[in-house]
Amino acid sequence: MDEEFTAEERKEMKAIIRQQRIVADRGPLFGRPIPKELLTPYEWKDTERARIHNVQKKYTIRRKNIRRCWNRFQLYLPELMHHGAPQKVFEMSTAHGGMLEVARHFGHEVLGNDFANRLDQHDVSASTTHRKLSDDAFEKTVTDPVVKDGMALDWPYRPIIEAIDVPISLFDAGHVPYPLEDKSQDVLICAQAIEHYCHPDHWMELMDEFCRITRKTIVIIMNPLFVHFADDKDYVAAFEKFRADLQSYKRNGFTTTSCHIQWAEALGFKLTAD
DSSP: OGGGSOHHHHHHHHHHHHHHHHHHHHSOSSOOOOOGGGSSOOOOOGGGHHHHTTSOGGGGOHHHHHHHHHHHHHHHOTHHHHSSSOOEEEEESOTTOHHHHHHHHTTOEEEEEEOOOOBOTTOGGGSGGGSOTTOTTOOOOBOSTTEETTEEOOOTTHHHHHHHTOOEEEOOTTSSSOSSOTTOEEEEEEESOGGGTSOGGGHHHHHHHHHHHEEEEEEEEOOOOOGGGTTOHHHHHHHHHHHHHHHTOEETTEEEEEEEEETTEEEEEEEEEO
């Protein structure tokens, strides 16, 4: 495809895509102002500063997190911002909790998930990205000292989560079933996270679990294919198969009702209960 364009044209397209990403992430999509109370800085104890160093700096800035999440709500879950009864909103891999902050602002009951599973990023064999689902034989090479004997004692975003007082359920999303009751959540959000749970060969099994615990709506936002996996033909094939199958998903009482361009690719999906 690139052979059809000159180097200057490719450079121009990349600049346009970058600008589109910025607008989609933090631009004023509909002109609706964000409540000022959601834009104040995080406040954590001085004793937590060392812990925050394990979080990318951009994710420690609340106003940027909220603007991005505010826009995602406007695009994927406008019904939660404008009308209807309060919903139970659950987010996989909550991180800084921005999505749940927005949901809570509109009166919804929120619950997040996280797990301290930082591994050796340079060894694919020791990475959660390539493990099988619910693989008890998977050997974890832990590089973050918050895990001991396979148990999560802490997690990198804890100071932020405690500062905004969002409830969290700690468990490894790469193991099913999750410690949640059937149909216990109205809405499930999984944004930029599924890639870290297991190999894409097993992502449809994760979808089965998402559907089990959810009653109404599921939102999946995938990351673009990681560059360092581009030469792994099996991974790429599984990644693209999942993306295509999710576009036409209809099982477990859910149907894909919309697909979204995210970072200039079709990576966002909304599923609604039949």
